[in-house]
Amino acid sequence: xxxxxxxxxxxxxxxxxxxxxxxxxxxxxxxxxxxxxxxxxxxxxxxxxxxxxxxxxxxxxxxxxxxxxxxxxxxxxxxxxxxxxxxxxxxxxxxxxxxxxxxxxxxxxxxxxxxxxxxxxxxxxxxxxxxxxxxxxxxxxxxxxxxxxxxxxxxxxxxxxxxxxxxxxxxxxxxxxxxxxxxxxxxxxxxxxxxxxxxxxxxxxxxxxxxxxxxxxxxxxxxxxxxxxxxxxxxxxxxxxxxxxxxxxxxxxxxxxxxxxxxxxxxxxxxxxxxxxxxxxxxxxxxxxxxxxxxxxxxxxxxxxxxxxxxxxxxxxxxxxxxxxxxxxxxxxxxxxxxxxxxxxxxxxxxxxxxxxxxxx
Amino acid sequence: xxxxxxxxxxxxxxxxxxxxxxxxxxxxxxxxxxxxxxxxxxxxxxxxxxxxxxxxxxxxxxxxxxxxxxxxxxxxxxxxxxxxxxxxxxxxxxxxxxxxxxxxxxxxxxxxxxxxxxxxxxxxxxxxxxxxxxxxxxxxxxxxxxxxxxxxxxxxxxxxxxxxxxxxxxxxxxxxxxxxxxxxxxxxxxxxxxxxxxxxxxxxxxxxxxxxxxxxxxxxxxxxxxxxxxxxxxxxxxxxxxxxxxxxxxxxxxxxxxxxxxxxxxxxxxxxxxx
Numbered sequence: 001x002x003x004x005x006x007x008x009x010x011x012x013x014x015x016x017x018x019x020x021x022x023x024x025x026x027x028x029x030x031x032x033x034x035x036x037x038x039x040x041x042x043x044x045x046x047x048x049x050x051x052x053x054x055x056x057x058x059x060x061x062x063x064x065x066x067x068x069x070x071x072x073x074x075x076x077x078x079x080x081x082x083x084x085x086x087x088x089x090x091x092x093x094x095x096x097x098x099x100x101x102x103x104x105x106x107x108x109x110x111x112x113x114x115x116x117x118x119x120x121x122x123x124x125x126x127x128x129x130x131x132x133x134x135x136x137x138x139x140x141x142x143x144x145x146x147x148x149x150x151x152x153x154x155x156x157x158x159x160x161x162x163x164x165x166x167x168x169x170x171x172x173x174x175x176x177x178x179x180x181x182x183x184x185x186x187x188x189x190x191x192x193x194x195x196x197x198x199x200x201x202x203x204x205x206x207x208x209x210x211x212x213x214x215x216x217x218x219x220x221x222x223x224x225x226x227x228x229x230x231x232x233x234x235x236x237x238x239x240x241x242x243x244x245x246x247x248x249x250x251x252x253x254x255x256x257x258x259x260x261x262x263x264x265x266x267x268x269x270x271x272x273x274x275x276x277x278x279x280x281x282x283x284x285x286x287x288x289x290x291x292x293x294x295x296x297x298x299x300x301x302x303x304x305x306x307x308x309x310x311x312x313x314x315x316x317x318x319x320x321x322x323x324x325x326x327x328x329x330x331x332x333x334x335x336x337x338x339x340x341x342x343x344x345x346x347x348x349x350x351x352x353x354x355x356x357x358x359x360x361x
Numbered sequence: 362x363x364x365x366x367x368x369x370x371x372x373x374x375x376x377x378x379x380x381x382x383x384x385x386x387x388x389x390x391x392x393x394x395x396x397x398x399x400x401x402x403x404x405x406x407x408x409x410x411x412x413x414x415x416x417x418x419x420x421x422x423x424x425x426x427x428x429x430x431x432x433x434x435x436x437x438x439x440x441x442x443x444x445x446x447x448x449x450x451x452x453x454x455x456x457x458x459x460x461x462x463x464x465x466x467x468x469x470x471x472x473x474x475x476x477x478x479x480x481x482x483x484x485x486x487x488x489x490x491x492x493x494x495x496x497x498x499x500x501x502x503x504x505x506x507x508x509x510x511x512x513x514x515x516x517x518x519x520x521x522x523x524x525x526x527x528x529x530x531x532x533x534x535x536x537x538x539x540x541x542x543x544x545x546x547x548x549x550x551x552x553x554x555x556x557x558x559x560x561x562x563x564x565x566x567x568x569x570x571x572x573x574x575x576x577x578x579x580x581x582x583x584x585x586x587x588x589x590x591x592x593x594x595x596x597x598x599x600x601x602x603x604x605x606x607x608x609x610x611x612x613x614x615x616x617x618x619x620x621x622x623x624x625x626x627x628x629x630x631x632x633x634x635x636x
Contacts, residue, residue: 071596096600166478172578213478214500217578220401224470230499231481348599355594358583359415 032061033273033280037088039066039263041243042132045293046284054283070096077102077269081292085277087266092176092347094128094266095337103127104267115285118305122330128264131284132293132299135176135319135328137238137258139222141165141249144232151233153257154185158208165232166213168225174335176347177205177354178235180329184257190192194332198350205357215358227251242298242317258328261311262302294318300325368587403607413591413608417615420587421578424570426502428517431566432559434510435517439558442518443525457515465512469579470531472508473499504580509573516569517562524558525551564623571616588612 017280045066049244051062068087074097076082089097097103105126107115116124122246123130138157140150144165151157169178179196182204188197213231217224222236227249241253265281267274283289294310296300300320301307307315307322317320319328336347374459393403407413442450459470475481478495486492498504528551536546574589581587588608595605 029477069597070600071602074600074602096598100600124363171583172590172598215583221470221579224473228473228477230473230477351594355586355591356410356412359419359586361583 021315027310031059032063033086033276034063034065034084035086035088035280036065036068036084039064040070040286042293042297042299045296047112049292050280050284052285053286054280057283058279060280062280064350068093071103073097073102073268074100080270080271082268082272084268085271085273086280087268088131088263088264089266090134091128091261091331092336094125094264095333095345095347097156098127102269104271104274106265106267106273106281107278110275111285112282113283115303115305116289118287118303119285120302120304122260123264124301125264128266129281129285130262130264130302132263132290132302133216133260133262133320134257135236135238135258135260135300136181137241137319137328138233138254138256139226139236139241140233140252140254141226141229142252143232144229145252147252148200150252150254151255152254154181155187157181157233157235158185158204159209160211161232161339167211168214168216168231168234168236169208169212170217170219170222171215171358172217176350177201178259179205179350180259180331181235181257182208190257190329191331196335196346197344200354202357208216223249223251225307227228238319239297240301246298250352255324256327257317257333258324260300260319260328261333262330263299371482389606390610392603393610394446396603400562402604406604407607409609413588416586416588416591417612418610420571420575420589421615421619423502423505423509423573423581423585423587424567427513427561427570428567429504431513431517432508432563433516433558435521435562436559438514439518439521439525440507442522443528446529460511461515465575469508469576472504472511476507477521496569499580500582502585504587505577508576508580509570512576513566513569513619516565520561521555521558524561528554559625564620567619568616571612584605628635 012351030269034153035046040181043066047062047064055061065084066083068089068094069261073084076084087103096102106129108124111129119130131144138151138154144188145151145163149163151159151163160167161201179198179201180193182201183193184190186200186204214221214225214237216225216234217315219237222231222234223240223244225231226234226236226241229250238253238255238258240253244251245253265284267277271277285303288305288309290303291299291306291309293299294306295314300315300318302320302322310318316323318324337345339345340349342349394400396402438453445453445617463471473480474575476498477483478497478499480498483492483495486496498507499591532550532554533546536550537543572589573592574587577585577587578590590610592605592608595601595608
């Protein structure tokens, strides 16, 4: 009798607790591809402009999830409960994930040659194919620093007397310190940036510290701070600044000396149907689809062919337009990811040093 | 106890706790000691790095200050609620609960609009001529405390209210009739009787404050970088779960130590509300 009670109770608890346990996370049904991106307008644009053609060709539907956190990928692969297929993420994440063997190599034979020819070689990696370009740019408040009088280069961003108001730069959020910007501010020419003179860059960071009003933790916060005038200028994602400007915020973006980087399609280790996942990626890098997405969300399309479908005015806002891309430089991912003698990459070393620098003053 | 039917009543909660809390917690504890076999490397790395001490000190400073401020603000409020008419008490209760109606993130972003250099408060102060330059209310300890106390106050008020409303008003009347001044009656009768509420409220607020992550990160400056932030960085940026687990274990041990001292001072029975 007692034993049966115990059994009943145990089963009861199990049933009650089941929704919280996540023993079996919401796994996609057969015929469904799970794409993990960053949510918001971009996902909606992909849903409208990529998914229909993909579904028509494969018969698969697409479910979106967000965000593709490294920790979640690791937990999924380790537990064998893989409920994601395709990820859209940045190179630092790609490198961290592939170092831990959490990504599946891409199958380039499943991608149209003609599309690949229009995508810069830097964006075609064994485990990642570029989809959209973001960039760290000079983003400023147009009320405090009118368009003619705003900083046009990093040296001017560092110049608190010439350009009044607080500054905002990133800390946390998985982004390394902006050492390239520090060196540019100190007069290092763009073509001599890499390998980075780390000590020189940190000396410039020491000079930056007193004029920073807030080390922002997310790009959304950076845009809010600049829009509200808590900082007159900062270093954050230019396309986000453009979005805010279109939304009526007093924000301007100067693409000069910007640092270009990519968000990329990757496959999670143990992806359920690689062929279908590759078919999705192939559809997503289509020039016309990318042009349509860029019209809605102003990130640079990775496929150069997209500009054939965009007007000059639309292109002017994009960081990869022929005019804007000339003013910027590519982040040298190889430099940031080359392990040093201690087995740690500069990204890890510099991010750790950043935290120490911040905390120990 | 376990043979009686009543004993079984505790079983569901116990099982739930073991599955949901004890088991994962012990796994995290294990991570901090294992990395291809037993190792103390994570603890060596943590203990050898002053940055983590600084983060721990920041965390404790923020949490203790929040607890003190909540008590300072919450005690008179709870006293008013316990002694006022029922209808007024209900209104006060709703007012105390309002912060719960919005998400932490929205609330924290809203503080930036209010407290910023060009925010509502500073513009008002400058319009009134009370200050020429904006008062710095954000991205320092002031901002963090405003944001945190706002959220944590109900956790202080409700335990206090629960205890205070059980205090027999006649005890105060007796004290007065025996010649005690209102002040003396409060200090010698009401205050000691409300101690279990103080203890419960402080423990609750302190423990919650230690785990705060979003508010210090968004409203604080470099002096308010907490251990929770460091743990997040190790988990998400570096995928170094061993070190993250170590930081978590150290935080748990330190909090356990503080809790032990606390219960020594106030008495365990008061913490569990049997005082």
